[in-house]
Amino acid sequence: xxxxxxxxxxxxxxxxxxxxxxxxxxxxxxxxxxxxxxxxxxxxxxxxxxxxxxxxxxxxxxxxxxxxxxxxxxxxxxxxxxxxxxxxxxxxxxxxxxxxxxxxxxx
Amino acid sequence: xxxxxxxxxxxxxxxxxxxxxxxxxxxxxxxxxxxxxxxxxxxxxxxxxxxxxxxxxxxxxxxxxxxxxxxxxxxxxxxxxxxxxxxxxxxxxxxxxxxxxxxxxxxxxxxxxxxxxxxxxxxxxxxxxxxxxxxxxxxxxxxxxxxxxxxxxxxxxxxxxxxxxxxxxxxxxxxxxxxxxxxxxxxx
Numbered sequence: 001x002x003x004x005x006x007x008x009x010x011x012x013x014x015x016x017x018x019x020x021x022x023x024x025x026x027x028x029x030x031x032x033x034x035x036x037x038x039x040x041x042x043x044x045x046x047x048x049x050x051x052x053x054x055x056x057x058x059x060x061x062x063x064x065x066x067x068x069x070x071x072x073x074x075x076x077x078x079x080x081x082x083x084x085x086x087x088x089x090x091x092x093x094x095x096x097x098x099x100x101x102x103x104x105x106x107x
Numbered sequence: 108x109x110x111x112x113x114x115x116x117x118x119x120x121x122x123x124x125x126x127x128x129x130x131x132x133x134x135x136x137x138x139x140x141x142x143x144x145x146x147x148x149x150x151x152x153x154x155x156x157x158x159x160x161x162x163x164x165x166x167x168x169x170x171x172x173x174x175x176x177x178x179x180x181x182x183x184x185x186x187x188x189x190x191x192x193x194x195x196x197x198x199x200x201x202x203x204x205x206x207x208x209x210x211x212x213x214x215x216x217x218x219x220x221x222x223x224x225x226x227x228x229x230x231x232x233x234x235x236x237x238x239x240x241x242x243x244x245x246x247x248x249x250x251x252x253x254x255x256x257x258x259x260x261x262x263x264x265x266x267x268x269x270x271x272x273x274x275x276x277x278x279x280x281x282x283x284x285x286x287x288x289x290x291x292x293x294x295x
Contacts, residue, residue: 001293009231010289013238014282016231017255021223022135023142025152030130033159034123040160 115175118166130159133176136256137183139223143251144187145194146219146236154190158183173265180266184248238288246281249274 001009090096117125137158142151161182169178204210224232239247245267252263253274260274267274 006290006293009293010286013231013235013289014285016228016235017143017221017224019225019228020139020221020232020255021225023139023148023221023223025134025138025155029134029152029155030127033130033156034127036156036160037163 112171115166115169115171119169121163126163129162133179134159136176137179140180140183140251140256141187142221143236143255144184144248145190146240148222150190154183154186158186161186177262177266180252184266188244234289234292235285238285238292241288242281242284246277246284249277250281250285253278 114125114128118129134155138151138155141154141158142148145151145154158179162179165182169175173181201210218233219236220229220233221236239250242250249263249267252258252266253260258266260271260278264271264274269277
């Protein structure tokens with residue numbers, strides 16, 4: 001191929017997109033855009049809802065745990081109190097000395 | 108119609124009828140620009156859809172400093188370049204996977220034929236589109252907008268935020284680079 005022929009082909013290629021016709025989209029394109037918008041909106045709404053749900057569930061869990069924990073410790077304390085008071089009453093009733101841990105304790 | 112204040116206000120309010128009119132008015136421009144840049148019909152259709160979703164979401168931020176068409180072209184170009192970057196990254200990952208033996212896919216190079224080009228020009232245009240891929244993105248965009256989209260230097264200058272003189276310079280450099288690439292191609 002001569003240089004002139006090459007130059008001509010190069011110029012032809014450079015000008016090949018000058019009279020380009022507009023390519024058209026499918027007739028359903030608009031429907032696709034609208035359904036994509038609807039899908040994205042739906043995904044966003046559920047996405048926004050998720051963190052709120054997570055926070056609510058974790059707050060509920062914390063509250064329930066706190067209630068349970070305070071209830072248990074309150075019951076334990078109450079049980080302890082009743083135990084010692086009934087022992088005191090018992091020792092008083094039968095005129096018993098209170099026990100000490102030290103066996104060499106001088107009374 | 109598209110630059111009327113009332114029309115833009117309707118779009119900002121999320122009016123679906125106004126948005127449908129906007130899609131009708133600009134879908135071909137967006138699609139044709141996308142197709143020339145990413146050189147894949149199905150990808151260009153998906154990208155056009157993404158562009159309109161983006162337009163619907165960010166129309167509230169449109170201040171009206173530029174024409175609506177300019178703004179739409181800017182979104183299209185940004186998205187198309189982003190798309191290209193992602194594709195290149197995917198290609199590089201795939202190449203690496205092939206290299207280490209994690210994947211065994213051979214890359215098939217397919218010539219791109221623009222659907223809007225007349226049959227007798229298809230071969231020349233295909234060679235040109237291949238050569239266009241070797242250009243820096245700003246030269247390529249300027250060349251496509253002027254040659255394929257038929258925009259004026261001034262319009263392209265506004266879209267690319269450059270002076271008419273620098274657009275002329277970009278086109279000149281694009282043509283010079285393309286001549287070198289095409290010459291090499293025809294000498295083979």
